Amino acid sequence: MADGDEPGDLDGRRRELEAVLAARRQKEAERSGGAKTGGTGSFADALRLSSEFIAGVVVGAALGWFVDEMAGTTPWGLIVFLLLGFGAGILNVLRSAGLVAEFGSKAPKKGEDDQGRE
Structure with missing residues (x-):
């Protein structure tokens, strides 16, 4: 041996x-x-990100419909706020995924510590 x-x-x-x-x-x-890898973690992340996007679009559409009803500007309020909701939904998804920093935050980039060192 x-x-x-x-x-x-x-x-x-x-x-x-x-x-x-x-x-x-x-x-x-x-x-x-x-990043999490695995069946349940990635599925949960997908549901969370898709619900963030859908919420932005639905809220934008609801606000647009409300503006149209109050101001009588059908369909322009709905169109404008639906597009704004779409943009807000995409921004929410990017923020949740960690690809865009929160507005006004000094968050370190990926791979850096609090002092900005790698």
Whole structure:
């Protein structure tokens, strides 16, 4: 038997394997940007992002309909506010996904710490 094949050395080999796996997991997490992977997490994120978008469009359409009813400007209020709701929905999705910072926030970019260092 070789030196590393002894039965007593199994604990050492297991620790080595765990260290290699931990390093690979960390490297994979850094490469994917810390995004969740998995069935339930990604499905939940998809539902959350789609509901953010739909809410923006519905609120815009409702406000446009209300403006049209009050001002008698049918269909222009609905058209304008529907487009504004569409834009707001996209902005909400981008903010929720972390691709756009909140207005006025000094949030660090991905991969940076609080002092702006990588």
